[in-house]
Amino acid sequence: MRVNFEFRRFSNGLIFAGALLLPLALGACTEQQAKESDKGRPVLVTAVHYESRSPERSFVGTIRPRIEADMGFRVPGKVAKRLVEVGQIVEVGQPLATLDEVDLKLQAEQAAAELTAATGVLAQASAAEGRAKDLRARGWSTDAQLDQAKAAADEARARLNRAQRSVELTNNSLSYATLEADSRGVVTATLIEPGQVVAAGQTAIRVARSAEKEAVVAIPETMVNFAKQSAANVTLWSDPNKKYVAKLRELAPAADPATRTYLAKFSLPAADDAVSLGMTATLTLSDPETERVARVPLSALFSQGEAPSLYVADAKTGDVSLKPVTVKAYESKDVLITSGVEEGASVVVLGVQKLDPAQKVRVVSSLAF
Incomplete structure (x- = not known):
């Protein structure tokens, strides 16, 4: 009987403690919900x-x-120097390669000599034409002689003109011995080496324009x-x-x-x-x-x-x-x-x-x- 009484007393204590803690738990939950609601x-x-x-x-x-241009020399010759490498950036007018100029200089000297000779021949033919006109005006010469003097003078003038053009062409050919870039770009290929003999127009350097x-x-x-x-x-x-x-x-x-x-x-x-x-x-x-x-x-x-x-x-x-x-x-x-x-x-x-x-x-x- 005493054991049952103690057990009943202990159970009543637990119920009383739970009744006291329940309001506290409910209050804590309500407070947490309020905080969440505020957020x-x-x-x-x-x-x-x-x-x-x-x-x-x-x-x-x-x-x-x-634009990617294949550039080459405008005259034939032997390559003397290659001045650029693949990947190098070049500017307008920059030399890319050169040819041996010995033969080209000889051609230029020959053309200059022909110009000097043509100049002398024209001076002589012009003087002869002038004398023939003077003699014909005085009646001491025939028309055939005057026509012959005029024809010789005209031939001398044409020869001088041809010599002048020859000098210009040889000078241009001498300048063509240096291959120059015609625009800003980058070298993408080099197809020549020093000592190589190239033909006119043969691809020597390939340049990609950067424009x-x-x-x-x-x-x-x-x-x-x-x-x-x-x-x-x-x-x-x-x-x-x-x-x-x-x-x-x-x-x-x-x-x-x-x-x-x-x-x-x-x-x-x-x-x-x-x-x-x-x-x-x-x-x-x-x-x-x-x-x-x-x-x-x-x-x-x-x-x-x-x-x-x-x-x-x-x-x-x-x-x-x-x-x-x-x-x-x-x-x-x-x-x-x-x-x-x-x-x-x-x-x-x-x-x-x-x-x-x-x-x-x-x-x-x-x-x-």
């Missing part, structure tokens, strides 16, 4: 991102010069019309964050027989020194007339008989505002909007029907959509 209503948001409705197309290409560069890509036949109508830009693999505006300059009229693609050349008017020949580039084609839209979940759209709207939340202040938006199209799970909210804005995607612009919210998660 704002938790909401799930997603960032708005506008993009072209039609997908962009990208192709890998190579940076090449628009204009272009991106060369292979376009599949299904994208040919798209390439003609699209806006293009180019990014380099070495600097993918910088874009260069590109313009279609040339499109091959026939497909490559092996790859069945069309070679397209896009000029880069704003290319700087960072765009080097031979670099790998990415050409991106996009439709310039395509409207830019943002895709958000259907659950984010708020509408009560008025214009569709989105709740935009500010994570710093906890404020929420209702923004009317323009809807482009509805899809099975998403809605496409064209305006109303800014790029990067945080819109609430769940529970928008229970939100009030006057209440505070707390961003608990961000949905990458």
Whole structure:
């Protein structure tokens, strides 16, 4: 009997202690809920991102010069010096290579000697013509003698003219012994060496002009019309964050027989020194007339008989505002909007029907959509 009495006494004590602790626990829970309520209503948001409705197309290409000239000597001869190497940048008028000038100087001296002789012959023929005219005027000479003197003088004048042209040609040939760059560019190939005998016009140095560069890509036949109508830009693999505006300059009229693609050349008017020949580039084609839209979940759209709207939340202040938006199209799970909210804005995607612009919210998660 004493044991039952002790057990009953212990049970009554536990019940009494629980009755005292229950109000304290309930008070703690109420206080925690109050703190959570002060921080704002938790909401799930997603960032708005506008993009072209039609997908962009990208192709890998190579940076090449628009003009790459094969330069050669205009006269034949033996190469004396080659003054440039592959990869060297050359300026206008810079010597690239020279020929042995011995034979060319001899030809120039020969032409000068012929000019001196022609000058003397013309002086003698002119004097004879003058005397023949004087004698004919006095009646001491015949017309045949006068005509003969005139013909000799005319021949001497023609000979002098020919000698003068010969001197100019030999001087030009002597100047052609030095091959000079006709524009600023970079040497891409050297096809001659000192001691080599070259013919007139034979390719000696290949120079790529740096005035204009272009991106060369292979376009599949299904994208040919798209390439003609699209806006293009180019990014380099070495600097993918910088874009260069590109313009279609040339499109091959026939497909490559092996790859069945069309070679397209896009000029880069704003290319700087960072765009080097031979670099790998990415050409991106996009439709310039395509409207830019943002895709958000259907659950984010708020509408009560008025214009569709989105709740935009500010994570710093906890404020929420209702923004009317323009809807482009509805899809099975998403809605496409064209305006109303800014790029990067945080819109609430769940529970928008229970939100009030006057209440505070707390961003608990961000949905990458």
